[in-house]
Amino acid sequence: MPSPRFRAMFKRPSLESFRRRLASVDALPQLCVLGVLSGVLTGGLMVGFRGLLELGALAFMPGGDPEAFERLAGPVRVVLPLMAVGLIGVWLWRMPNGAGKIGIGHVIERLTYHQGKMPLRNWMTQWWVGLVALLGGLSAGREGPAIHLGAAASSWIGQTMRLPHNSLRVLVGCGTAAGIAASFNTPIAGVIFAMEVVMMEYTITGFMPVILASTTGAVVSQLVYGSQPAFSVPSVQLASLFDLPWIAVTALLIGLVAGAFVRLAKPATWQTRWPVWGRFLAVGLAVGAVAWWYPQVQGMGYDSLERMLVGEPALDVLIVVALGKLALTALAIAFGVPVSIIGPILVAGAAFGTLCGLLWATLLPGLASSPVVFSLLGMAAMMGAVLQAPLAALMALLELTHNSSILLPGMLAVVIAVLVSRQGYHCSGFFISTLDSQGLHPLQRPLMQALSRVAVPAVMERSVARAPRILTRAQAQELLAGKPTWLVITREDGKPPVGLKAAGLARLMLDEQWQDETRFDLLEIPGQRVDMAPIALQATLSEAFEQLNKQGVDVLYVEHTTAPLIRKISGIITRDAIENYYRYK
Structure with a gap:
C-alpha cells in the first residue's frame, strides 16, 4: 500500500488549494496556467471582434474592407462619422454614470483602485463603441478595444473562480498582453506594453504568465489570420551614420x-x-x-x-x-x-x-x-x-x-x-x-505596489475559533482543546466582533481565584482584547493595510461567503504581520 505521504503528493488538487497557492507571491505554476487560459480567451475575443468588424463592413464598405473609406463617395464619408457619434451618444446616454469609461485608461483605473475587477456594463460598451467608431470612420484604433476586452475577460476568469485579488492583477496584465499580441501579431511588444503601461512594474511572477498569455493570444489569432503583422513592412536599413x-x-x-x-x-x-x-x-x-x-x-x-x-x-x-x-x-x-x-x-x-x-x-x-x-x-x-x-x-x-x-x-x-x-x-x-x-493617481507607492502582489491568506493566522460572549467552563475547555491562537467573540448587538488572545482565557482557567467560576464573560475577563474590522478572503495585503488605517484598528478578521448570506471567519491578520511580511519577505 502506498504511504500517506505518497498519496498526498498525487492527491487531485482542489479549487480551494489552488486559491490558497495563488495568495502567495511565488505561485508561478498556478499563474502560468491562468496565463494560458487568458491568452486563449483573449485571442478568441479578438478574432470575434475582427470578424464583427469585417461583417459590418460587408454592409456598406467597398469590397467589405473596413479601411476602404477612400473609395466611398464624399457625402457618405461626411455622414458616417455623424451617424457614429450619434449611435455612440445614444448608447452612452442610456448608460448609468461610469459605465461609459472604456479603453486602456479604464483598465489602468480598475487595476489601481479596484484590484482589477472589471464591470460588465463597461465591457459591453467597449464592444459597441469600438465597432461603431471604426466602421463609422472616426479616427480610432482597435488596440484599445482589444486591451479592454481581453483584460476584462481575463479578470472575469478570476472573479468567477473567486481567486485572490493579487491574481486578478496578473490576469489583467495577461489580457492586455494577449490583446496587443492578437491585434498586432507582436507578442513581445504585448508583454512589454502590459508591464510598462498597464501594470507599471516588472517582476518575474508577472512576466512568466504574461508571456504565456501573449504567446497564446498570438497563436490563436494566427490560426485564423495568419502570421503576418497588422501591416506589411518592407526590408530597410540605415544608409549611413550621417x-x-x-x-x-x-x-x-x-x-x-x-x-x-x-x-x-x-x-x-x-x-x-x-x-x-x-x-x-x-x-x-x-x-x-x-x-x-x-x-x-x-x-x-x-x-x-x-x-x-x-x-x-x-x-x-x-x-x-x-x-x-x-x-x-x-x-x-x-x-x-x-x-x-x-x-x-x-x-x-x-x-x-x-x-x-x-x-x-x-x-x-x-x-x-x-x-x-x-x-x-x-x-x-x-x-x-x-x-x-x-x-x-x-x-x-x-x-x-x-x-x-x-x-x-x-x-x-x-x-x-x-x-x-x-x-x-x-x-x-x-x-x-x-x-x-480626472483626479485619479494611478502610480502606486512602492509599499502598496509590493503589498498588492500578495493576498491575505498568505499571511493570516488561521488558528482561530469563534466564541459567544458568554461561555460555561465546559464550553471554554472544549474551545481551548483546539489550541486556537485567537478567539473571535461575536456580539449579539450587531457590533463587529472583538478579538481575544486565547492564552488569556487559558491562564484564567488555571487561576485559583477563578476556579469556582462556572461562566465567563469574554468581554469582561482580564485579557488582551482588540477591536477588529472585516476584510475579504480574496483581498490583497494592500487592501488590508488600507482597511486597517481606515478603520483605525490593528487587527482584521478574514471572512468569506460559504453560502448565500452565510459568512465564515477564516482567520486573523494583524498590522504587525503585514509589516513583518513586507520587511522580511
Missing part, C-alpha cells in the same frame, strides 16, 4: 508634436461647458469636414500606413495625416468620445517621419536613407513619446520590421522623443495624464 543627426532632429520634432497631442486631448474648462450632444456633434462635423477631401484620416489608417511604406504618397496627404489625424483623435478624446489612440498615433508618427525623410532626401540626395526608414522611426518615436513607453515602442518596431539593425537608430529616436515630450510638456504618458485630469 543620418543620425537628422534622426535626432526628427525625434525632437515628434516629441514636441506628441506632447502637444497629449495636452490637446485633455478636457478644458470651456469644453465641459458645452452640452454633450454639442461636443459629439462637433467631433462628427470635424471628422466629416476633413474626410470630404482627405478620407485617409478616417478609421485605423493602416492602409495609408502601408502606402507610406511601399510607395510615395502625396505631400498634402502626408501633412493631413500627420497633423489632422492627431488633431481629430485629440478632439474626440477631449470632447468625451471614447476612441482608441494607439492606431492613430502610429499612423500619424509614420506620416511625420516620412515628411522628415523626404526633406532629408532633398537636402542630402544620394546619401540619405529611404524615407521608409524615417517612417518606421517616426512611428516608434510617436508611440514612445505619447505613451511614455520606450521599451514597448522599440519592441513593436523590432517585431514589425523583423530587422534588428533598425534598433540602433530606433533607440536614438525613441529616447529623444520621450525626453522632449516629458521635459517640454511635463508629460507622464497619455493615460496617466488623462487619469490625473
Whole structure:
C-alpha cells in the first residue's frame, strides 16, 4: 500500500488549494496556467471582434474592407462619422454614470483602485463603441478595444473562480498582453506594453504568465489570420551614420508634436461647458469636414500606413495625416468620445517621419536613407513619446520590421522623443495624464505596489475559533482543546466582533481565584482584547493595510461567503504581520 505521504503528493488538487497557492507571491505554476487560459480567451475575443468588424463592413464598405473609406463617395464619408457619434451618444446616454469609461485608461483605473475587477456594463460598451467608431470612420484604433476586452475577460476568469485579488492583477496584465499580441501579431511588444503601461512594474511572477498569455493570444489569432503583422513592412536599413543627426532632429520634432497631442486631448474648462450632444456633434462635423477631401484620416489608417511604406504618397496627404489625424483623435478624446489612440498615433508618427525623410532626401540626395526608414522611426518615436513607453515602442518596431539593425537608430529616436515630450510638456504618458485630469493617481507607492502582489491568506493566522460572549467552563475547555491562537467573540448587538488572545482565557482557567467560576464573560475577563474590522478572503495585503488605517484598528478578521448570506471567519491578520511580511519577505 502506498504511504500517506505518497498519496498526498498525487492527491487531485482542489479549487480551494489552488486559491490558497495563488495568495502567495511565488505561485508561478498556478499563474502560468491562468496565463494560458487568458491568452486563449483573449485571442478568441479578438478574432470575434475582427470578424464583427469585417461583417459590418460587408454592409456598406467597398469590397467589405473596413479601411476602404477612400473609395466611398464624399457625402457618405461626411455622414458616417455623424451617424457614429450619434449611435455612440445614444448608447452612452442610456448608460448609468461610469459605465461609459472604456479603453486602456479604464483598465489602468480598475487595476489601481479596484484590484482589477472589471464591470460588465463597461465591457459591453467597449464592444459597441469600438465597432461603431471604426466602421463609422472616426479616427480610432482597435488596440484599445482589444486591451479592454481581453483584460476584462481575463479578470472575469478570476472573479468567477473567486481567486485572490493579487491574481486578478496578473490576469489583467495577461489580457492586455494577449490583446496587443492578437491585434498586432507582436507578442513581445504585448508583454512589454502590459508591464510598462498597464501594470507599471516588472517582476518575474508577472512576466512568466504574461508571456504565456501573449504567446497564446498570438497563436490563436494566427490560426485564423495568419502570421503576418497588422501591416506589411518592407526590408530597410540605415544608409549611413550621417543620418543620425537628422534622426535626432526628427525625434525632437515628434516629441514636441506628441506632447502637444497629449495636452490637446485633455478636457478644458470651456469644453465641459458645452452640452454633450454639442461636443459629439462637433467631433462628427470635424471628422466629416476633413474626410470630404482627405478620407485617409478616417478609421485605423493602416492602409495609408502601408502606402507610406511601399510607395510615395502625396505631400498634402502626408501633412493631413500627420497633423489632422492627431488633431481629430485629440478632439474626440477631449470632447468625451471614447476612441482608441494607439492606431492613430502610429499612423500619424509614420506620416511625420516620412515628411522628415523626404526633406532629408532633398537636402542630402544620394546619401540619405529611404524615407521608409524615417517612417518606421517616426512611428516608434510617436508611440514612445505619447505613451511614455520606450521599451514597448522599440519592441513593436523590432517585431514589425523583423530587422534588428533598425534598433540602433530606433533607440536614438525613441529616447529623444520621450525626453522632449516629458521635459517640454511635463508629460507622464497619455493615460496617466488623462487619469490625473480626472483626479485619479494611478502610480502606486512602492509599499502598496509590493503589498498588492500578495493576498491575505498568505499571511493570516488561521488558528482561530469563534466564541459567544458568554461561555460555561465546559464550553471554554472544549474551545481551548483546539489550541486556537485567537478567539473571535461575536456580539449579539450587531457590533463587529472583538478579538481575544486565547492564552488569556487559558491562564484564567488555571487561576485559583477563578476556579469556582462556572461562566465567563469574554468581554469582561482580564485579557488582551482588540477591536477588529472585516476584510475579504480574496483581498490583497494592500487592501488590508488600507482597511486597517481606515478603520483605525490593528487587527482584521478574514471572512468569506460559504453560502448565500452565510459568512465564515477564516482567520486573523494583524498590522504587525503585514509589516513583518513586507520587511522580511
